Amino acid sequence: GENVEQHPSTLSVQEGDSAVIKCTYSDSASNYFPWYKQELGKRPQLIIDIRSNVGEKKDQRIAVTLNKTAKHFSLHITETQPEDSAVYFCAASKSFGNEKLTFGTGTRLTIIP
Amino acid sequence: EAGVVQSPRYKIIEKKQPVAFWCNPISGHNTLYWYLQNLGQGPELLIRYENEEAVDDSQLPKDRFSAERLKGVDSTLKIQPAELGDSAVYLCASSARGQGYEQYFGPGTRLTVT
Numbered sequence: 001g002e003n004v005e006q007h008p009s010t011l012s013v014q015e016g017d018s019a020v021i022k023c024t025y026s027d028s029a030s031n032y033f034p035w036y037k038q039e040l041g042k043r044p045q046l047i048i049d050i051r052s053n054v055g056e057k058k059d060q061r062i063a064v065t066l067n068k069t070a071k072h073f074s075l076h077i078t079e080t081q082p083e084d085s086a087v088y089f090c091a092a093s094k095s096f097g098n099e100k101l102t103f104g105t106g107t108r109l110t111i112i113p
Numbered sequence: 114e115a116g117v118v119q120s121p122r123y124k125i126i127e128k129k130q131p132v133a134f135w136c137n138p139i140s141g142h143n144t145l146y147w148y149l150q151n152l153g154q155g156p157e158l159l160i161r162y163e164n165e166e167a168v169d170d171s172q173l174p175k176d177r178f179s180a181e182r183l184k185g186v187d188s189t190l191k192i193q194p195a196e197l198g199d200s201a202v203y204l205c206a207s208s209a210r211g212q213g214y215e216q217y218f219g220p221g222t223r224l225t226v227t
Contacts, residue, residue, distance in 0.1 A: 004155075042116075043204070043218040045154065053149065088153045098144060098214050100169060103155025 002027040004092050006104025007017055014112050021107045023090035024072040030092040033066060033073045034101065038087045047088075048075070077109075085111045115139070117219035119205050123183040125225045131193035134222045138186070138207030146216060149188050150214060156204050156218075162188065195226045 034049035195216035
């Protein structure tokens, strides 16, 4: 089955700096890669996703890149703000998301004011 | 639109007792998922429904866990009997084909088994 690895497990950055979280996946059939943000005690919420036919996607301060050959994808957050502090999960799925999501182990991001 | 609704939000039971969780997906979403999230970990799929059919239950511990989705809408996940290791958050999610495939998660039920 699919295996998703995520690094780092914790990340602290100064407010205004950029944060990068990296994930690798094992199943070349995976074609949908979402990123979820989960605040303490809250539900995971989708912040951005990318499909295998796209190499990069951006939404305001958030961007995701995908390298299918190397089987890795990354989340980039620029101009970080205190409200970006949360746990971020990457995930991978086949059938463009209509099958199960296999999640990484999460990255706890702390923005230092 | 209303999001995915789950109840109860919290449940504390003694080991060997039964427990049930309820999920109401977003209206029109034909795919429903139950995930288990242990503390400090990402969610792991327990079972996936397409309408009323369980199409992926390979990760569901069938000796003690059961689920149903009557009429292809609401779903119930049951544990009987509960064990200490079942303490976790049980998340329900739903998605609709042809609408971006995003899985929308409910708030979860935090189960504590004592």
